[in-house]
Every structure is written in C-alpha cells, then in structure tokens.
Amino acid sequence: MNINSNYDNLAQSYLFSTIAKKVNEYTTNNPDKKVIRLGIGDVTLPLCKAVTDALHKAVDEMGVQSTFRGYGPEQGYDFLREAVRGYYKSHNVDLELDEIFISDGAKSDLGNILDLFAKDNTVLVPDPVYPVYVDTNTMAGREVKFIDANGENEFLPLPDKSIKADIIYICSPNNPTGAVYNKEQLKAWVDYALENKAVILFDSAYECFISDANLPRSIYEIEGAKDCAIEFCSLSKTAGFTGTRCGYTVVPNNLGKLNKMWVRRQTTKFNGVPYIVQRGAEAVFTEEGQKEIAVNIAYYKENAKLISDTLKECNIWHVGGKHSPYIWLRCPNDMKSWEFFDYLLENAQVVGTPGAGFGKNGEGYFRLTSFGSKENTMEAMERFKKLFK
DSSP states (O other), X not given: OOOOGGGGGSOSSOHHHHHHHHHHXXXXXXXXXXXXXXXXXOOOSOOOHHHHHXXXXXXXXXXXXXXXXXXXXXXXXXXXXXXXXXXXXXXXXXXXGGGEEEESOHHHHHHHGGGGSOTTOEEEEEESOOHHHHHHHHHHTOEEEEEEOOTTTTTOOOOXXXXXXXXXXXXXXXXXXXXXXXXXXXXHHHHHHHHHTOEEEEEOTTGGGOOOTTSOSSGGGSTTGGGTEEEEEXXXXXXXXXXXXXXXXXXXXGGTHHHHHHHHHHHHHOOOOOHHHHHHHHHHTSHHXXXXXXXXXXXXXXXXXXXXXXXXXXXXXXXXXXXXXXXXXXXGGGOOHHHHHHHHHHHHOEEOEEGGGGOGGGTTEEEEESXXXXXXXXXXXXXXXXXXX
16 A cells, blocks of 8 residues: 655645644633634625525425435536526626536535646646645646746736646635736636646636626636636635535536546536535525625625725735735735734734745735624724734
8 A cells, every 4th residue: 555645745734724723822821812813714794594595495395205305416406507607697608507517615626626637737826826726736746836926916927928837727816815817817818728728727716706897707708718717616705605515616618528527527526515505505696695695795895995994004015805805915024924923913813824825925925804703803903003003
C-alpha cells in the first residue's frame, strides 16, 4: 500500500483551522473579552421564509407513501434545474437543461471537476487565491502556476501570453479580494483560453452581490465562453445555504466530451442532493424567494459599506466591498498579515483573515467579511477607529 505523497506538499494546516486555533486560545485566556468575528465567510442571517416553507412541505411529503422520494437523479431534479435555467435567462444567458448540474456546493464541485482532467495539465491561478483551488490540484500532483494579483492591477490580473496554461481558475467577485472583473477583462481571459485550448473554471459564488448591470454575473455573458468555461455557483452566500448545502455547476455541451464525462463522474461518485434541500433551493428562485433573499443581501452589503467607509475614514487602502461581501485592506503601519491578525485580536478583539494565507501576494493584506450582524460590524468598526483614526 502506497499513500498519495502529494499530500506532503500541502501546507501543514488549513488556513481557517489555524485561525480558529488562535482565536480559541485567546478566548480561553481572556474569557471577559468580547471577540467579534469578521473572518470566515459564513452567513449569520437565517434562511428566508419562502425556503423554510418549502423545506417543511418537502419534509411532510417524505412522510407520506404517495409523495415519498428515494434516490433522485444525480444531476438534480428537473424542477430545480428549470429554476436555475430561468435564473440565468433573467440575466440574458440561455442554457440547455442537460448543461445544469445540481451539487452540494461550489467548493465540492471545484475540487471534483478535476477528475475530468489528466494530471499533466498545467493549472493557472491568481495569487492571492482561495486555497481550495491550489490544494485540490496539489493533492493530484499537478503543476500550479501563479499570475500576480496586486495593488497595481487592483487585484484583477489579465492574461500573460508568455504563460501557457491548460486549466484556469477565475473567481469574480473575487474571494479573497472582493475585486470584480468587467466584461472587457473577462473577454481577455476567454480569448486567452480559446487561444490556448484551455478550460476556465469560473467560480461565481458571489454573483448575487453585483448590482451594476455593466458587470457580468456569469462568464457566459461573454462571447465564446461556452466554448471554454465551466461555471460554479452556490446558494451558500446567495440564500444562506452554508449549512443546508446546495449549488449548481454548468458544463456547456460546447465543451465536447466534458459534459458527458461529468455525467459519468457524478453518476458514479455522487448520489445527488437530498430532495428536501432541492425543494428549498427551488424556492430561492421564486418571485417571493428572490424578494426575501434580496433583503438579506442588502443587509450584508450595508455592512460592507460600513466597513469600507470606516477604512476610508482611517485612510486605509482597500478594494472590494461594493459588489462583494469581502473587503481586502492593506495592513496599516506596514504590518505583516499575521502580525496584524494578532494585533487586531489583542487590541480590538476583532478577527479577520490574514492575506498571507491566500498566497505570497497576500502578505501585508487582510480580509474582512460583511457576514456578521449589523450590531457587531458597527462595534468592530468603532474599535477600528479607536486604533487607526
């Protein structure tokens, strides 16, 4: 028996596990201090009423012989796939039903999709980057190349034609930086992928935070994208499904064998998302569901604006926060990322995410999220002002 030695090439600890350990140590030693967590991107508002009503109804169905459901289609029930297709249509993107696959979240599919690709493919990711993109490819032994995202390009790198890549990860709105590509910038990436016969893995988990009609919410708004891109989306941030687990992946038929390969992969390794959850997810795309989740998204965007306004007041450089739940700031006083983490925890009892955990270009930067309560966000920003204003 031989183990997969590629795991030896991973960082010793997952970023957020390290943060949790540090915070737990602090709270144990300082039980009288109130710690405000603006680090991990977990939502705090509950599921909306349209969703919970649908969940309750589906639970009742499962208790009646005539409406009980056993194994469902691995690709997802048609009622939810049709709802997703209608959602894309509302953003001027036409999809075929068999191009839509229901998943238990974007994170899972972003890793699982790699089953379709040979190990000798070269992977290109921006730095800084969501760790899952790098770690899942490291586990498989693929070569990972990085393209610099930095303050000079406002953390929106464009293709470097001197780099040859086969698999390209793009996240917009971006995690961790909150930066958002416009249509011209995404077109440059699509053209690059087509020229290199590469595939773009497009993570659109935060598209619901975009409020500017000129900014694309799907890569399929870009001409040629269906010939080179797979899109992943999640209801985690859109509708508070972080604990309920549901998302969707689009694999266009234009990608040749990849669509049928993904069907084969899913039917072999995945038993589908529970019927109850899919009924809840369907309610997200109803008229009432869209109205209710819009209220929640607006709540988080108000928090983001509060954070952004405070940072401006403190003269702290940052991006994100306008079309994203994430705010990416330059650490004050030239502090390093983990140094600033410790300083903020010790002096303000506020928890964020050190930028260095997302790559070398994240050093000296820090991520805050808008997913806390309004009251906690306001209190955290008052603490910021006392430290930095």
